[in-house]
Amino acid sequence: MSNLSEAEQQTRLRILRGFLCGVGAFAFWGFFPLYIYLLKDRVSVGELIAHRIVWSGLLALAIVAWRNRLSDFFHETFTPANFILLFISAALLVTNWYVYVYAIFIEAVLEVSLGYYLLPLLMAFLGFVVLREPLRRLEVLAIVISAIGIGALAYSEGRLPWISLAVGISFAIYGMMRKRMKPKPLEGICGEMIIATPCALTWIVALHLFGENKFLTPGNADLSWLLLGLSVASVLPLVLFYAANNVLRYVTLGFMSYIGPSLIFLVATFILKEPFTPVLGFTFLCIWIALIIFSWSGLRKMTAKPLAPGPR
Numbered sequence: 203m204s205n206l207s208e209a210e211q212q213t214r215l216r217i218l219r220g221f222l223c224g225v226g227a228f229a230f231w232g233f234f235p236l237y238i239y240l241l242k243d244r245v246s247v248g249e250l251i252a253h254r255i256v257w258s259g260l261l262a263l264a265i266v267a268w269r270n271r272l273s274d275f276f277h278e279t280f281t282p283a284n285f286i287l288l289f290i291s292a293a294l295l296v297t298n299w300y301v302y303v304y305a306i307f308i309e310a311v312l313e314v315s316l317g318y319y320l321l322p323l324l325m326a327f328l329g330f331v332v333l334r335e336p337l338r339r340l341e342v343l344a345i346v347i348s349a350i351g352i353g354a355l356a357y358s359e360g361r362l363p364w365i366s367l368a369v370g371i372s373f374a375i376y377g378m379m380r381k382r383m384k385p386k387p388l389e390g391i392c393g394e395m396i397i398a399t400p401c402a403l404t405w406i407v408a409l410h411l412f413g414e415n416k417f418l419t420p421g422n423a424d425l426s427w428l429l430l431g432l433s434v435a436s437v438l439p440l441v442l443f444y445a446a447n448n449v450l451r452y453v454t455l456g457f458m459s460y461i462g463p464s465l466i467f468l469v470a471t472f473i474l475k476e477p478f479t480p481v482l483g484f485t486f487l488c489i490w491i492a493l494i495i496f497s498w499s500g501l502r503k504m505t506a507k508p509l510a511p512g513p514r
Contacts, residue, residue, distance in 0.1 A: 216449050224446030224458045230439035232465020235314065237428075237435055238306045239474065244425055245416050247303050249409055250432070252402040253417060254299065257433035259395025265437070266392055279393040287383050292394035294376040301368045310365055311470035312482065317369030318463035319489045322456070322496060323348050324374040332378065340499035344492040351488025358481040387444045391437070456500065460493070 241250055266275050279288070305314045323345055329335035337345075356362045383390060409415040418426050447455060467486075470476045 220446045220449030221454075223442040224450060224455060225461065227439040227442035227446060228458055228461035229465060230435070230442070231462040233469060234435060234439075235306050235311050235466055235469055236473065237431075238303055241425070241428055242307050244422075245429070246409075246414070247300060247307055248405055249414075249416065250303055250429070251296065251300050252405040252409075253429040254432040254436055255296065255395055255398045255402040256406070257430055258436040259392060259399050261433040261437045262388060262392035262395060265441070266389060271389070275389050275392065279389055284383060284393075285397075287379060288390070288393045289397055291376055291379040291383065291390070292397045294372050294379065295391075295394055296398055298369060298372040298376060301365060301372065305365045305369070309474065309476060311466060311474055312476050312478070313363055313365040314369055315463045315466040315470060316363065316486065316489065317366035318373075318466065319460075319486075319493065320348060320352075320366060320370040321374055321463075322459070323489075323492060324370045325377060326496070328374050328378060338499050340495050340502075344496040344499070347488050347495070348492040351485040351492075354488070355481055355485040358479075363485075387447075388441065391440060457497070 238250075263272075266272055278284075302314055305311060326335075326337065326341055327345055330337050352363060352366075380387075380390060406415065406417070416422050416425055417429055446458075450458075471478055
């Protein structure tokens with residue numbers, strides 16, 4: 203028999219569930235390029251994004267209604283101040299989605315992986331530049347090493363890896379915006395999709411008028427289901443992530459966040475067979491070294507003072 207009290211057993215069970223939800227969310231994001239790849243050459247990037255916005259918004263709204271928070275959602279989310287912030291964050295999120303899908307369509311999934319590996323470093327840099335948050339020496343060293351890797355890739359290819367930078371920077375600024383907003387995560391994504399839906403519906407109608415719409419057309423039943431499925435593929439990992447975020451410490455989630463770009467890297471290299479050049483390998487090596495240094499600096503910061511008790 204277990205020596206643990208019932209309360210301790212319940213706490214451990216909650217943490218285990220949170221851990222599994224976190225792994226599930228990041229694994230979902232890691233394999234998501236394969237889902238998008240199924241739509242490659244069958245639909246335009248614009249049509250895919252438009253359907254993702256509409257159906258994700260409807261699903262998120264249905265979840266909010268199922269939780270009996272519909273009235274509070276409209277009252278708390280669409281205040282004048284929140285609406286402006288939601289409009290900006292929606293634009294950033296749609297930009298991130300568009301570049302992400304475009305990269306997969308042109309078979310540049312490795313650049314997407316690189317962009318999400320850069321995310322913690324970009325967030326630290328933005329925190330320093332925008333929020334005036336101090337950087338430790340190890341964190342500065344990590345940013346410099348990552349910049350060397352990006353510089354080497356840019357010099358080799360004669361251009362900046364704009365996909366990696368666009369994916370990373372758009373999501374880093376998006377995360378910074380969401381920290382300043384009052385709506386809860388699920389309500390926030392729902393509000394963002396509602397704001398973006400008029401543009402998405404306009405795009406879908408325009409495609410229909412010009413005869414370029416693929417949704418619900420003869421011979422495209424499987425494509426229509428895949429477009430509808432974008433709602434689940436977009437919202438489900440968010441729900442799992444928020445469930446994990448409620449019980450796990452941030453340091454745990456921080457390390458788990460590397461699951462996503464690592465799986466994207468493996469998918470691009472071993473399943474989609476994208477070329478992995480020596481220069482790209484050097485860039486990834488620089489980023490991985492930078493992340494090790496950055497994570498070590500974060501651990502030293504965490505152990506330098508007592509952690510707040512209890513799960514977050």
